[in-house]
Amino acid sequence: MFKALKEKLFSVRQRLETTISEQPKEAPDTPSPSLDTHVPSPPSQSPEPAEPEEDSRDKKKPGFAQKVVSLVRDREFIISEKDIEDSLSDLEIGLLESDVAFSATDAILTKVREDLTGSKRKIGTSVDSVITNALSDALLSVLGEGVNILDFIASREKPVKILFTGVNGTGKTTSVAKVANFLTKNGLTVAIGAGDTFRAGAIEQIDVHGERLGIKVIQHQEGSDPSAVLYDTVQYAKAHNIDVVLGDTAGRFHNRVNLMNQLAKIRRVIQPDLIVYVDEAVAGNDAVIRAEEFAKSVGMDAVMLTKVDMDPKGGAAISIAHAVGKPLIFIGVGQGYDDIVPFEPKAIVADLLAGEA
Numbered sequence: 001m002f003k004a005l006k007e008k009l010f011s012v013r014q015r016l017e018t019t020i021s022e023q024p025k026e027a028p029d030t031p032s033p034s035l036d037t038h039v040p041s042p043p044s045q046s047p048e049p050a051e052p053e054e055d056s057r058d059k060k061k062p063g064f065a066q067k068v069v070s071l072v073r074d075r076e077f078i079i080s081e082k083d084i085e086d087s088l089s090d091l092e093i094g095l096l097e098s099d100v101a102f103s104a105t106d107a108i109l110t111k112v113r114e115d116l117t118g119s120k121r122k123i124g125t126s127v128d129s130v131i132t133n134a135l136s137d138a139l140l141s142v143l144g145e146g147v148n149i150l151d152f153i154a155s156r157e158k159p160v161k162i163l164f165t166g167v168n169g170t171g172k173t174t175s176v177a178k179v180a181n182f183l184t185k186n187g188l189t190v191a192i193g194a195g196d197t198f199r200a201g202a203i204e205q206i207d208v209h210g211e212r213l214g215i216k217v218i219q220h221q222e223g224s225d226p227s228a229v230l231y232d233t234v235q236y237a238k239a240h241n242i243d244v245v246l247g248d249t250a251g252r253f254h255n256r257v258n259l260m261n262q263l264a265k266i267r268r269v270i271q272p273d274l275i276v277y278v279d280e281a282v283a284g285n286d287a288v289i290r291a292e293e294f295a296k297s298v299g300m301d302a303v304m305l306t307k308v309d310m311d312p313k314g315g316a317a318i319s320i321a322h323a324v325g326k327p328l329i330f331i332g333v334g335q336g337y338d339d340i341v342p343f344e345p346k347a348i349v350a351d352l353l354a355g356e357a
């Protein structure tokens, strides 16, 4: 997953490590000629408090060797913006080449710059951990908190109504089936509404998924009003004490007025608890732009990104939540029912930065 982005982050980390590691590390009173841009802070004025295990006699009368260790341990370096300018520029290019949106790239750079510059690196602190932490914090700041769907469902009155929307062919119907499977595996009961009455074959497609998964699919005729189908699905769920209703809808672009009005009607009629915007990771920046358009017109509460298994770049996954200000809830990682992963920002970032730099 995101192989190309990982490689880019890896090479930026290596470059940053080389830059920062070149800074002098030795005796405080023998500044090296390269110190002009890296101002060491003065040695600590007061001696370092003794480690708990240290002998109390040593605390009173520190020997020469101990003093040196203490001074060196307290030495700090200031990393200036100039030191890391080239690496940050590499990072910027790497992110943009990976299809990370401008706004997210900007946010990541600002955070890394803030974190690294002026940071006081104590001797002995691993340079790699300073850099990895800065990148990790920056990526997490654009990915946001994430959301736990099971907690969300548990917090709402039943049936919890989840509506899937988005442009054509991005994986909405497959995602409805995957989420249905995920929820039933987690002990919840599910009914699906075949809300795509527009595209030929759509009702049959979701019906086949329902049959394979043993999940009830409520359906009307092709061409009928999707609000009515979804309304009936909610009624069915109420009558059968079903926990969750998942509503499939027809693919649409935000500028298709009729279809967008239809979606607005669905919203009014069933009042979904959660509107999930579905798009495909392989669309890169296009997915981000489309998500912004949907967010402006019909609105959304969360995003599901599909076809992540086919996307080495990772740009949409990094940027989409930041662009629309809503959490990424699931990623689709294949065509099987189990190819769905709840999106956990910390796990994704750890994976992106895995490996020694």
Ligand SMILES: Nc1nc2c(ncn2[C@@H]2O[C@H](COP(=O)(O)OP(=O)(O)OP(=O)(O)O)[C@@H](O)[C@H]2O)c(=O)[nH]1
Binding pocket: 167, 168, 169, 170, 171, 172, 173, 174, 175, 196, 199, 202, 249, 250, 251, 252, 306, 307, 308, 309, 310, 331, 332, 333, 334, 335, 339
């Ligand atoms: N590799 C991969 N393929 C996926 C994933 N999710 C969906 N697909 C495939 O994408 C294609 C389109 O999926 P659908 O679920 O029909 O997409 P849709 O958004 O419902 O399409 P419309 O109803 O026509 O708007 C199918 O071939 C799916 O198998 C995924 O996570 N990974």
Ligand SMILES: [Mg+2]
Binding pocket: 172, 173, 174, 196, 202, 248, 249, 250, 251
């Ligand atoms: Mg569909």
